[in-house]
Amino acid sequence: xxxxxxxxxxxxxxxxxxxxxxxxxxxxxxxxxxxxxxxxAIGGGTxxxxxxxxxxxxxxxxxxxxxxxxxxxxxxxxxxxxxESRLRTLVxxxxxxxxxxxxxxxxxxxxxxxxxxxxxxxxxxxxxxxxLMRDVVVGDVPVVLKQGELYVSAAFAGALAAWVARxxxxxxxxxxxxxxxxxxxxxxxxxxxxxxxxxxKSRPPRS
Amino acid sequence: xxxxxxxxxxxxxxxxxxxxxxxxxxxxxxxxxxxxxxxxAIGGGTxxxxxxxxxxxxxxxxxxxxxxxxxxxxxxxxxxxxxESRLRTLVxxxxxxxxxxxxxxxxxxxxxxxxxxxxxxxxxxxxxxxxLMRDVVVGDVPVVLKQGELYVSAAFAGALAAWVARxxxxxxxxxxxxxxxxxxxxxxxxxxxxxxxxxxKSRPPRS
Amino acid sequence: xxxxxxxxxxxxxxxxxxxxxxxxxxxxxxxxxxxxxxxxAIGGGTxxxxxxxxxxxxxxxxxxxxxxxxxxxxxxxxxxxxxESRLRTLVxxxxxxxxxxxxxxxxxxxxxxxxxxxxxxxxxxxxxxxxLMRDVVVGDVPVVLKQGELYVSAAFAGALAAWVARxxxxxxxxxxxxxxxxxxxxxxxxxxxxxxxxxxKSRPPRS
Numbered sequence: 291x292x293x294x295x296x297x298x299x300x301x302x303x304x305x306x307x308x309x310x311x312x313x314x315x316x317x318x319x320x321x322x323x324x325x326x327x328x329x330x331a332i333g334g335g336t337x338x339x340x341x342x343x344x345x346x347x348x349x350x351x352x353x354x355x356x357x358x359x360x361x362x363x364x365x366x367x368x369x370x371x372x373x374e375s376r377l378r379t380l381v382x383x384x385x386x387x388x389x390x391x392x393x394x395x396x397x398x399x400x401x402x403x404x405x406x407x408x409x410x411x412x413x414x415x416x417x418x419x420x421x422l423m424r425d426v427v428v429g430d431v432p433v434v435l436k437q438g439e440l441y442v443s444a445a446f447a448g449a450l451a452a453w454v455a456r457x458x459x460x461x462x463x464x465x466x467x468x469x470x471x472x473x474x475x476x477x478x479x480x481x482x483x484x485x486x487x488x489x490x491k492s493r494p495p496r497s
Numbered sequence: 498x499x500x501x502x503x504x505x506x507x508x509x510x511x512x513x514x515x516x517x518x519x520x521x522x523x524x525x526x527x528x529x530x531x532x533x534x535x536x537x538a539i540g541g542g543t544x545x546x547x548x549x550x551x552x553x554x555x556x557x558x559x560x561x562x563x564x565x566x567x568x569x570x571x572x573x574x575x576x577x578x579x580x581e582s583r584l585r586t587l588v589x590x591x592x593x594x595x596x597x598x599x600x601x602x603x604x605x606x607x608x609x610x611x612x613x614x615x616x617x618x619x620x621x622x623x624x625x626x627x628x629l630m631r632d633v634v635v636g637d638v639p640v641v642l643k644q645g646e647l648y649v650s651a652a653f654a655g656a657l658a659a660w661v662a663r664x665x666x667x668x669x670x671x672x673x674x675x676x677x678x679x680x681x682x683x684x685x686x687x688x689x690x691x692x693x694x695x696x697x698k699s700r701p702p703r704s
Numbered sequence: 705x706x707x708x709x710x711x712x713x714x715x716x717x718x719x720x721x722x723x724x725x726x727x728x729x730x731x732x733x734x735x736x737x738x739x740x741x742x743x744x745a746i747g748g749g750t751x752x753x754x755x756x757x758x759x760x761x762x763x764x765x766x767x768x769x770x771x772x773x774x775x776x777x778x779x780x781x782x783x784x785x786x787x788e789s790r791l792r793t794l795v796x797x798x799x800x801x802x803x804x805x806x807x808x809x810x811x812x813x814x815x816x817x818x819x820x821x822x823x824x825x826x827x828x829x830x831x832x833x834x835x836l837m838r839d840v841v842v843g844d845v846p847v848v849l850k851q852g853e854l855y856v857s858a859a860f861a862g863a864l865a866a867w868v869a870r871x872x873x874x875x876x877x878x879x880x881x882x883x884x885x886x887x888x889x890x891x892x893x894x895x896x897x898x899x900x901x902x903x904x905k906s907r908p909p910r911s
Contacts, residue, residue, distance in 0.1 A: 318642065407770045487733035
């Protein structure tokens with residue numbers, strides 16, 4: 291199995307867990323859990339594959355991805371009540387899924403020989419779109435829009451790091467590991483220590 | 498005309514009626530009716546065709562689908578005030594559209610020789626995505642998320658039934674009819690008799 | 705550069721400005737500005753290209769589009785506080801972006817020799833989808849749904865005008881200019897003078 295496929299499996303699994311946790315907050319039935327979990331898990335990679343005209347889409351070529359998402363959803367349906375804080379678990383799982391998916395998206399674009407802007411955008415899309423779809427469908431404020439948190443910015447930095455590292459090492463694995471590591475470090479630093487970029491203020495401080 | 502194309506026409510017509518009813522609740526103008534009706538009517542099948550890389554997309558190859566959706570929208574614009582309950586009509590029409598679209602989606606995937614998980618997911622996507630887009634765009638709670646109702650579950654069961662029936666009968670029409678029938682029976686049972694699956698409860702009853 | 709590519713550049717630039725203005729209202733950070741600006745700027749054309757199976761998608765074939773969107777976003781991040789009314793600026797910029805994007809969408813479909821309904825729908829999709837995605841993601845009421853305003857209707861009329869003009873003149877540029885002009889005139893008339901189509905009333909006046 292290629293590194294990129296392994297990353298896709300990892301992000302599908304973890305994003306599916308986050309989708310199922312959101313389904314638990316919406317009190318859905320088991321098929322509802324699977325629906326939201328699968329949408330979250332395969333959403334970003336599906337948009338990536340459609341845009342890059344990959345054929346077949348990754349989960350159509352290998353439906354095992356769907357089984358992974360469904361299994362994760364059912365597991366959460368029966369175990370979520372054991373968690374101390376579902377919201378906290380959701381946010382941290384989402385940070386891992388984001389990091390892995392950014393690397394998977396950048397890796398696919400790198401393998402296709404795409405130029406840097408496309409590599410970076412595909413990393414961001416693969417990382418952010420699944421969670422965005424999950425949040426829009428259930429009516430939550432999309433996590434990509436949370437003020438004062440690094441999310442899209444972490445994805446951007448990680449995808450950029452993956453592209454730079456690939457140029458330096460000319461090897462796929464270290465580049466993707468660096469991309470995932472950079473994304474996760476920034477996202478985790480934002481969650482744990484409040485790292486953020488300055489946000490737009492409509493009334494800037496007087497100079 | 499193939500059975501699948503006939504099912505596509507049927508689901509386009511009925512989903513367009515539901516979209517136009519939603520437009521009437523949002524008090525849009527006639528072009529707004531056509532917009533929401535067309536989005537609902539062709540949304541699910543469009544996602545299906547993009548994912549399966551069918552070319553052209555069904556309504557680009559045969560723009561008559563668009564005319565059907567537009568005609569349905571205009572008809573509703575001038576007649577919706579005659580209905581006793583627009584919401585009740587909407588919910589029941591939606592159940593028929595769901596059933597027919599699930600069969601159409603599964604039928605397309607079966608014709609392409611896709612494996613069971615892809616057949617089932619394409620049935621669910623074709624059935625659920627149009628209504629999901631309609632509800633997200635107008636800001637309603639998506640009907641796929643209604644607690645204590647069978648919707649995604651009905652689509653899942655119907656698509657599964659279509660796949661099993663195709664395996665048993667090796668004939669397209671009975672399989673698709675069984676898929677549509679199973680979907681509609683479950684959805685209608687949920688609407689009329691409150692059939693549902695157990696939903697996730699954060700505090701499970703003590704045993 | 706073809707007329708259609710020029711229109712795509714124009715609509716990407718102006719839609720990116722509108723996306724960044726929406727990001728300023730949501731008080732995002734600079735990468736958040738770029739994200740919403742790019743989603744708005746390339747969203748409609750991306751849907752058009754995916755549906756028409758154009759390969760590559762316009763901004764994957766020429767990543768300069770992404771640079772234009774990012775540059776517009778950063779410019780707005782540093783200058784939006786100079787505007788007297790960001791909402792007013794947003795609405796008027798959006799009217800120009802709509803007009804140009806409708807022409808770009810219709811132009812692509814005309815170049816591919818698509819029939820009239822597909823030309824019109826592609827004009828409408830390219831014009832309306834980017835703004836629709838922008839509004840759905842940030843949780844605003846989509847501008848396409850604003851009651852008593854011409855928006856989708858202006859896009860429809862402009863795309864229709866482009867198609868008729870192409871038939872009359874058999875030349876691309878005048879047809880696209882007429883399409884953009886018709887769209888903008890109707891949208892601007894709606895904003896400035898309240899032009900509208902009759903909307904659906906659940907209780908029609910007694911005759």
